[in-house]
Amino acid sequence: EVQLVESGGGLVQPGGSLRLSCAASGFTFSDYWMSWVRQAPGKGLEWVANSKRDGSERYYVVSVKGRFSISRDNAKNSLYLQMNSLSVEDTAVYFCARDGPGGVLDIWGQGTMVTVSS
Amino acid sequence: DIVMTQSPDSVAVSLGERATINCKSSQSVLNSSNNKNYLAWYQQKPGQPPRLLIFWASTRESGVPDRFIGSGSGTDFTLTISSLQAEDVAVYYCQQYSGTKTFGQGTKVEIK
Numbered sequence: 001e002v003q004l005v006e007s008g009g010g011l012v013q014p015g016g017s018l019r020l021s022c023a024a025s026g027f028t029f030s031d032y033w034m035s036w037v038r039q040a041p042g043k044g045l046e047w048v049a050n051s052k053r054d055g056s057e058r059y060y061v062v063s064v065k066g067r068f069s070i071s072r073d074n075a076k077n078s079l080y081l082q083m084n085s086l087s088v089e090d091t092a093v094y095f096c097a098r099d100g101p102g103g104v105l106d107i108w109g110q111g112t113m114v115t116v117s118s
Numbered sequence: 119d120i121v122m123t124q125s126p127d128s129v130a131v132s133l134g135e136r137a138t139i140n141c142k143s144s145q146s147v148l149n150s151s152n153n154k155n156y157l158a159w160y161q162q163k164p165g166q167p168p169r170l171l172i173f174w175a176s177t178r179e180s181g182v183p184d185r186f187i188g189s190g191s192g193t194d195f196t197l198t199i200s201s202l203q204a205e206d207v208a209v210y211y212c213q214q215y216s217g218t219k220t221f222g223q224g225t226k227v228e229i230k
Binding site for chain 2: 035037044045046047050059061062095100101102103104105106108109110111
């Protein structure tokens, strides 16, 4: 079964850091670009970042550039999101998603909640 | 970035009736080299992650009922639920993946 499982969310103070993980199974992880997408409470979806198959190219939404870093370990079938200088506006459920044909997000994890609050 | 605008923000339809959601992009998402529209539709139910319904504007994902129909090209797209079922109550998002991925604001579909 194709599956993505996120972990690492939690409560963090403004200015703090957090590292999210996404464990992939059921498909050849190294064959796919991978993305992070977030959803603030009661709000819509926002794509955050993605990584090329070998990690050599990474792209970010403007609002997180310089603060977030996406990485992957293909040997461990895992995707990561290092989040620094967190602000209350980063509070959201963070989803890991697979980039399918052309870049459509065809497989999603259940998400992990990140709350930034003092 | 390409801005995606959906209409309406919410719609209430009787069971068995048609529901229509529109999506407009601020610039074309049609790739002239392969004649494909980089436009997808997702369904999200409360407490669940989004589910891919339609990609390339009109191709149904495996397992998606054929009452979900995607159409349009260039900058104007439509998702039609031809005969609304109770399990279709959800929020629907359009998304372009032509460049930096962006989503519409979502349309809530309810039963009248």
